[in-house]
Amino acid sequence: MKFIQTSLLTLLLIAPGAAMAGDIDELTAQCDSCHGVDGASMSSDVPIIGGQSKKYIFETLESFQDWARPCIKSSYRSGDTARPKTDMCKIAGGLSREDISALSAHYSSLPWLPAIQDFDAVAAEAGNLIQQESCESCHHEGGKALGGLGPRLAGQWKPYMKATLKFVPTGEHLVPPTMERSVTDFSDADINAVLDFYASQQD
Ligand code: HEC
Ligand code: HEC
Incomplete structure (x- = not known):
């Protein structure tokens, strides 16, 4: 009886953690399959999320739920790439x-691996x-910092940043005034x- 009780107790103690781990792996x-292994995107139109701040990832996923950012259709980049295209609003929904x-805790705990990309050194x-005058x-x-009002940009994919900034003047991507x-x-x-300055920061 004592044995059964102990096993039951062990099960109860282990089970919630085990279930959580399973869920996070699935998520x-x-x-x-779009953001790359550990969120270190290899696609220039998909942002790096591994090593981004927890607060930013959390709030961004909520923004997508509220359609406060554009919901761009995207194909899957690995795994079953025949899956139909989807978008972040549907995913966050x-x-x-x-x-x-759980997702913001997971991705923010990973290292930020900057994109290896071309940039114009003079520009x-x-x-x-x-940056120093208007963005710092x-x-x-x-x-590079994680604690500011805005997200980490140094080492982010330039094509992604360029594309998303196009939605700022149209009001489709809400940012501070x-x-x-x-x-x-x-x-x-x-x-x-x-x-180009953000793209030049590759370490
Ligand atoms: C089908 C591909 C695809 C899948 C699956 C996907 N994403 Fe995305 N995600 C994108 C693309 C493309 C963007 C950028 C375009 C946009 O803003 O809509 C993006 C943007 C984001 C951003 C904003 C990053 C930034 O720098 O502003 C976050 C955070 C994010 N995704 C998290 C996730 C999480 C967490 C999951 C899994 C639950 C996920 N994504 C699944 C393609 C995908
Ligand atoms: C008043 C604060 C503030 C200033 C100044 C500012 N930003 Fe931002 N920036 C933000 C915030 C907050 C976000 C996140 C918006 C959101 O929720 O998607 C952001 C997002 C971005 C993004 C999108 C990043 C991503 O991963 O999707 C880019 C690119 C960006 N800023 C570039 C700039 C540049 C370039 C400047 C200077 C010319 C600048 N910002 C000045 C606060 C600021």
């Missing part, structure tokens, strides 16, 4: 608050100055230069 398998908590120098207040430490003003006021060349 991240879907994410990783299927997540519970607990899933979102990146000019971009560094614009929220994207701290040249865009100060950033919206900067992004709207700067020329395309200036914005490109800042993105």
